[in-house]
Amino acid sequence: GDSVTQMEGPVTLSEEAFLTINCTYTATGYPSLFWYVQYPGEGLQLLLKATKADDKGSNKGFEATYRKETTSFHLEKGSVQVSDSAVYFCALSESGTYKYIFGTGTRLKVLA
Amino acid sequence: IAGITQAPTSQILAAGRRMTLRCTQDMRHNAMYWYRQDLGLGLRLIHYSNTAGTTGKGEVPDGYSVSRANTDDFPLTLASAVPSQTSVYFCASSDTVSRGYTDTQYFGPGTRLTVL
Numbered sequence: 001g002d003s004v005t006q007m008e009g010p011v012t013l014s015e016e017a018f019l020t021i022n023c024t025y026t027a028t029g030y031p032s033l034f035w036y037v038q039y040p041g042e043g044l045q046l047l048l049k050a051t052k053a054d055d056k057g058s059n060k061g062f063e064a065t066y067r068k069e070t071t072s073f074h075l076e077k078g079s080v081q082v083s084d085s086a087v088y089f090c091a092l093s094e095s096g097t098y099k100y101i102f103g104t105g106t107r108l109k110v111l112a
Numbered sequence: 113i114a115g116i117t118q119a120p121t122s123q124i125l126a127a128g129r130r131m132t133l134r135c136t137q138d139m140r141h142n143a144m145y146w147y148r149q150d151l152g153l154g155l156r157l158i159h160y161s162n163t164a165g166t167t168g169k170g171e172v173p174d175g176y177s178v179s180r181a182n183t184d185d186f187p188l189t190l191a192s193a194v195p196s197q198t199s200v201y202f203c204a205s206s207d208t209v210s211r212g213y214t215d216t217q218y219f220g221p222g223t224r225l226t227v228l
Contacts, residue, residue, distance in 0.1 A: 043204075099157065104153060105154050
């Protein structure tokens, strides 16, 4: 079945460091790919998404490119801030379905 | 715009008791979902509803039931709570699936449930 694998956390970085959180997936069809962010005590909210191969999703300085050849959707940010401290979830959904598959989440802690 | 509201915010419940978690959305989304979030396991789908009047089972449906009498409400019921149902529960909704891709899910703030 479909699955999402993301890197184990926690990830601890200093402010202004470069961030990469790896995400790979397995899917039988052509899924849409998502990154969601969860701040402490809140629900998940969409960070960015890509709906087809080679699409790049971007938001708030974060970006991720849908790589079909490597089945990956790695999240990157050039310069993290303390306010980026949160848990990040990679997810996929097969086209035409209502179901999502979420990764286990990666906790990011950014130190001032 | 409220989006999705959940109630209660948190609850401590004795094992064997019945509990209903409430979820209401004001976005007129067709699809709604219930997830549980447990440390190290991410989010797991309990039940979902594609449209009012229909429901489906997710990855971990045992011990839970749902109903979808109208577009806005999607309550989750634990008929007889057990300690393994201690978790944070999130309700979510999404708009009609468009051809070729799946729409964004919007999440509520969650309900923290402890079963003793």
